[in-house]
Amino acid sequence: MIARLRGALDPFIVALLGVVALASVLPARGAMAGVVDLAANAGIVLLFFLHGAKLSREAILAGAGNWRLHLAVLGTTFLAFPLLGLAMAAIPGIPPLVGIGLLFLTLLPSTVQSSIAFTSIAGGNVAAAVCSASFSNLIGIVVTPLLASALMGQGSGMAGGISLGAVEKIMAQLLAPFVIGHLARPLIGAFVSRHRQAITLVDRGSILLVVYSAFGAAVVGGLWHRLPPSSLVLILGLCCALLALVLGLTWALGRAFKREDAIVLLFCGSKKSLASGVPIARVLFPAAQVGALILPVMLFHQIQLIACAFIARALSRSAGARVGAGTSGDGAR
Template identity: 65%
Template sequence: MTRLRELIDPFLLLLLGTVALASLLPARGDGARIADGVADAGIVLLFFLHGAKLSRAAIWDGAKAWRLHLAVLATTFAVFPLLGLASQQIGAVPDGMRAGLLFLTLLPSTVQSSIAFTAIARGNVAAAVVSASFSNLLGIVLTPLLVALLMQRTGSGSLISLASVEGIVLQLLLPFLIGHLARPWIGGFVARHKAMIGRVDRGSILLVVYAAFSAAVVEGLWQTVSAGEMALLAGLCVALLAVVLCFTWGLGRMMGLARAERIVLVFCGSKKSLATGVPMAGLLFPASSVGAILLPVMLFHQIQLMACAVLARRYGAQVDKADTELDI
């Protein structure tokens, strides 16, 4: 029971509660407009804080492992999208959720959990900071471009509008850059209040999820998705993660990377960012379709946390055992 509590992220329960609230009491009319406005403000704050947390010293310390960083980016923005395109051939998944699977594979890596799992596994933490942060920053530009290129061709989405581009610049990129430039003045405050900043991050995501699922529920989301389709979607997320985990570990061996760097490749290369995916979906897709598109992202988020928590503890235990044997 204790192990189960360790594997289940409490944030997942909050996400499920938010989806349930949106399903029972969706925002409508003026309420929906207010919810959208508050969610937009939360997104701006979220990316401002992400920029403020990015340390330039950590960037310089980890930037030397350029082969590793290229491998992480290639996995995130090339291998994953190819798997996403393959998933579009599975006709048993409803169109909206199938589009969500493809969107999931176009997202950048996570930052916090990638670094945390790398540390637990005794990997190269400085390199993980660089890989995860650069992937996240690059994703602000690359993800919309990949959405326009791949989702248009598969019929899963439409070309990005000028309004979408403006939203990405004003709500994601500009706050991120301002936050990073302000780091000399607010970096200390952010470092001292990590717990509070984390609550702000998660609260912003919950606001966007509520607004997105409210719109989807009003459009009849739960009348079009069955329990069997949800189970199939979860199975596909598990399969997708398993393939990428095996690929990244094998790629690291093939490249001759040290174990500490292979660990970075596994944890940074296999992750997809919920924090980036939720607000970006709201900017790129019609409100009525965002809920279905976010279902794969939310499922994959929890599955990747559970699987990587087990792997990180296993890798860390192996290193500890080896160190103990050397001491003896």
């Protein structure tokens, strides 16, 4: 069990924690803060350009016909999750920073790579998983800011609506690079496919830079004075509870689908994207707030990887046992 747990741990989270520690001890200040801020903005643009370039139109078309499944995934991601986030943020005694961070977490799109990987391990419909996860991320570029505006207006300083400046940043740093990257896929798609490992390093490097910038600004603004260790423990517990609730919900809803599609709903519908969440928070909210907002996202990311790794392996063994039982039954006849 320890070996499995070690295999489920994401080395990227270790790097993230290192960056948080560095930003807590040596945050960028003065002129250097401006340089880091500019580099973080450039990193976000590059990140979403690469997201667009990696989006396979063929894979989406292959699984696009299963519209009932995709609607179920989107409903879980952008309806059920936010309702749970609102309920948790309204729990009496929840510190405001914790409540806002948890609510923001629930507004994010699903992951892509891990959702597809776990669906494949568990014997699910991989083409549909690619389609659902990609739809979720594409729609999330627009839907997540809209939900944040509607549900987080007072707590986030957005004054109950998205300002013109926020719209411009969403277009310039998120949507336009994504669209350009996808349109450029016929020219650079082969290069991206050949250098997936290097592209992943660039992706993760961009996120680490944004995290350093966000946490540095938050630390300068007094983050750790406003968020004591007890709040971190509370966030961890609430993230575990949130994931358990959504896993139970998606598995129950999956009874309306065949097994391969139920697995897609389980993994695509229960995940939240760190890769999208960090830059979206950086674009939408003041720098001093971003550090607190992405703490739940970072913790939930690791928890979902560990839990889903165990679940995917259990489903894989279950599928193997069913095939074996079927084969034995055929032989008995």
